[in-house]
Amino acid sequence: VDFLFEPGFFSSSPVHVALVIGAVSAVVSAVVGVFTVVRGQSFAGHALTDVATTGGSASFFYGISPLLGFLGAGVLGAGAMELVGVQRLRGRDVATGIVLGVATGLAALYLYLDATRSATTGAAQQILFGSIFTIASSTIPFVAAMSVVTLAVIAFIYRPLLLSSLSSELAAARGIASRYVGLLFILALAISVGLSSIAIGSILSTALLIGPAATSLRLTKTLRSAFVFACVLGVVCTWLGVLFAYDSYYWFPSSQGLPVSFFIVLLIFLAYLASGLRPIRRLAQRRRDPRDGVAHVLVTSGNAAVH
Amino acid sequence: MFSGFMVNAWLIGTIVAFVGGVVGFFVVLRGAAFPAHAIPNGAFAGAAGANLIGVNPLIGLGVFSLGAALGIGRLARRGRADAVTAMALVMMLALGAAFLSQSTEYEPEIFSLLFGEILGVSRGQLLPVALLGLVCVVAVGVLYRRLLLTSIAPEIAAAQGLRPELVDTAFLVVIACATTMTVPVVGALLIFTLMIGPPAAARCFTDRAEMALAGSVVLALLTVWASLACSYTTNWPVGFFVSVFSAGWFGLGRGYAHWRSHASFEGVTDHTLVNVA
Numbered sequence: 001v002d003f004l005f006e007p008g009f010f011s012s013s014p015v016h017v018a019l020v021i022g023a024v025s026a027v028v029s030a031v032v033g034v035f036t037v038v039r040g041q042s043f044a045g046h047a048l049t050d051v052a053t054t055g056g057s058a059s060f061f062y063g064i065s066p067l068l069g070f071l072g073a074g075v076l077g078a079g080a081m082e083l084v085g086v087q088r089l090r091g092r093d094v095a096t097g098i099v100l101g102v103a104t105g106l107a108a109l110y111l112y113l114d115a116t117r118s119a120t121t122g123a124a125q126q127i128l129f130g131s132i133f134t135i136a137s138s139t140i141p142f143v144a145a146m147s148v149v150t151l152a153v154i155a156f157i158y159r160p161l162l163l164s165s166l167s168s169e170l171a172a173a174r175g176i177a178s179r180y181v182g183l184l185f186i187l188a189l190a191i192s193v194g195l196s197s198i199a200i201g202s203i204l205s206t207a208l209l210i211g212p213a214a215t216s217l218r219l220t221k222t223l224r225s226a227f228v229f230a231c232v233l234g235v236v237c238t239w240l241g242v243l244f245a246y247d248s249y250y251w252f253p254s255s256q257g258l259p260v261s262f263f264i265v266l267l268i269f270l271a272y273l274a275s276g277l278r279p280i281r282r283l284a285q286r287r288r289d290p291r292d293g294v295a296h297v298l299v300t301s302g303n304a305a306v307h
Numbered sequence: 308m309f310s311g312f313m314v315n316a317w318l319i320g321t322i323v324a325f326v327g328g329v330v331g332f333f334v335v336l337r338g339a340a341f342p343a344h345a346i347p348n349g350a351f352a353g354a355a356g357a358n359l360i361g362v363n364p365l366i367g368l369g370v371f372s373l374g375a376a377l378g379i380g381r382l383a384r385r386g387r388a389d390a391v392t393a394m395a396l397v398m399m400l401a402l403g404a405a406f407l408s409q410s411t412e413y414e415p416e417i418f419s420l421l422f423g424e425i426l427g428v429s430r431g432q433l434l435p436v437a438l439l440g441l442v443c444v445v446a447v448g449v450l451y452r453r454l455l456l457t458s459i460a461p462e463i464a465a466a467q468g469l470r471p472e473l474v475d476t477a478f479l480v481v482i483a484c485a486t487t488m489t490v491p492v493v494g495a496l497l498i499f500t501l502m503i504g505p506p507a508a509a510r511c512f513t514d515r516a517e518m519a520l521a522g523s524v525v526l527a528l529l530t531v532w533a534s535l536a537c538s539y540t541t542n543w544p545v546g547f548f549v550s551v552f553s554a555g556w557f558g559l560g561r562g563y564a565h566w567r568s569h570a571s572f573e574g575v576t577d578h579t580l581v582n583v584a
Contacts (some may be wrong), residue, residue: 016455017415037390040387040389041389042341042387042389042390042392042393043340043341043344043389043392043393045393046341046393046396047344058431084561093338093339093340093341094335094338094340094503094507094557096340096341096551097340097499097503097507098503098507098554098557100344100498101499101500101503101504101550101553102550102551102554103553104496104499104500104546104550105496105500105548105549105550105551106547106550108496108544108546108547108550109543109547112543112544112547117491119345133359159411174412203397203400203401203404204397206393206396206397207394207397207401209393210390210393210394211393211394211397212399213390214386214387214390214393214394218386257408258405258408258409259401259404259405259408261401261404262401262402262404262405262408264401265397265398265400265401266398266401268394269394269397269401272394276382276385276386278351299332
């Protein structure tokens with residue numbers, strides 16, 4: 001056992017916090033992520049992490065709670081994307097890009113002002129890369145509570161969201177206001193992404209949002225199993241990544257370990273690549289549809305949702 | 308403002324704006340904003356890796372951005388393009404984090420790769436940037452018709468035997484080329500915002516492809532020049548001004564398109580561009 005788990009793994013309290021926060025973030029990200037991937041909003045999902053980190057650097061500057069900065073900026077950014085974006089897919093792409101550009105520009109400004117005013121080094125790196133090992137255990141209750149809120153919002157709009165993601169015509173025919181459902185979803189996305197980027201860093205936030213969801217949508221036949229598989233995959237990758245990162249402190253003579261985000265992302269990336277090795281199902285193969293691979297899943301689970 | 312180190316900044320800013328305006332026109336037309344963000348941002352990992360093993364950072368940047376372009380192009384044939392792009396981006400960033408953890412890199416260097424250091428450009432950096440910029444513009448010139456056709460009239464492109472996935476990959480390589488040249492000089496942020504705001508604004512002002520392309524270049528040049536002037540006066544980062552001005556053009560463009568569509572019931576459409584193609 002010592003070969004696999006280096007001494008102190010189970011008694012270290014940063015490890016406990018990392019395992020708990022990592023699992024919570026992985027589950028919420030996986031659930032929100034399945035919808036994000038199905039709706040083709042991966043870019044927005046990633047951009048919102050950068051918007052949230054801008055809020056983080058602004059909160060350093062104004063001296064307010066980083067948590068407030070992360071969540072507030074994320075929600076503002078999501079609102080701006082909805083406001084700027086037109087309904088067409090290509091317009092949404094540009095709107096996301098514009099909001100992302102402004103947010104990154106503001107981040108540059110705040111990081112510059114932070115550096116000139118207080119000479120705190122490490123702020124940029126902390127904000128950009130974060131670390132699951134450095135979060136305080138006192139943030140767990142808040143992160144858990146907000147996660148429950150996010151999941152509740154998703155559960156509340158589950159059916160209309162599913163329908164308007166599958167087919168906007170069908171949703172319109174059933175009297176669903178897709179615009180408001182989409183707005184609620186992107187707000188839930190912003191909160192989930194803001195939480196995970198403060199808890200586990202912005203790289204991991206995007207990886208846990210898109211990776212497990214995209215992988216499981218390729219492998220599962222129904223949407224329900226896609227949710228379950230994505231959650232399991234996210235949690236397994238996170239826990240293994242934490243374990244490897246902990247062990248890696250003993251791998252090099254310099255005692256300089258590799259970051260936990262590296263391991264988690266690597267595992268998620270390998271899982272995604274492996275899922276692509278499966279032969280494409282005939283249904284998805286008929287043409288080069290941007291929604292390929294998902295089409296099948298949607299048809300089956302969509303029927304289940306309608307009936 | 309026009310002497311000493313600022314001369315290099317004006318020159319390099321002009322080159323970068325020109326290339327950004329040209330390449331950005333197709334980034335917006337093809338809905339490729341995510342790869343245009345992912346490739347420059349992820350490529351910084353290459354620079355960090357090159358620093359670690361003692362190679363010229365430009366080589367690391369080139370290898371990573373080219374690898375990202377080809378990888379996204381290849382994987383996107385089997386999966387959803389945006390999910391593939393996200394996966395490629397996080398993998399590169401995670402590698403970057405791993406490289407940084409093993410090196411004694413100073414934080415200011417990371418900062419400059421992301422946000423740029425255009426005011427610290429040396430004369431020696433001018434030539435490689437100008438050459439790579441020329442390669443990008445020539446490549447767009449050669450691909451021009453194919454890029455336009457596959458973006459706005461896929462049916463016609465298919466009828467002419469064009470393979471959209473090849474054109475996609477070729478365009479991603481152009482973005483990678485533009486990235487390698489610009490990231491060490493102006494940072495990942497600046498080149499990304501230049502490739503989105505000005506071209507998207509230009510498309511609101513005209514329906515003709517050539518006019519939109521020219522407008523995109525003009526707006527990009529104005530953005531960079533104004534930003535350099537503002538940055539020189541205030542000492543704030545150039546990237547901040549570039550992003551704000553780019554978004555400002557876009558806001559103006561959308562406002563104009565809105566006003567015009569209400570005045571004549573005619574919006575900006577892809578169909579008018581088809582006639583030109």
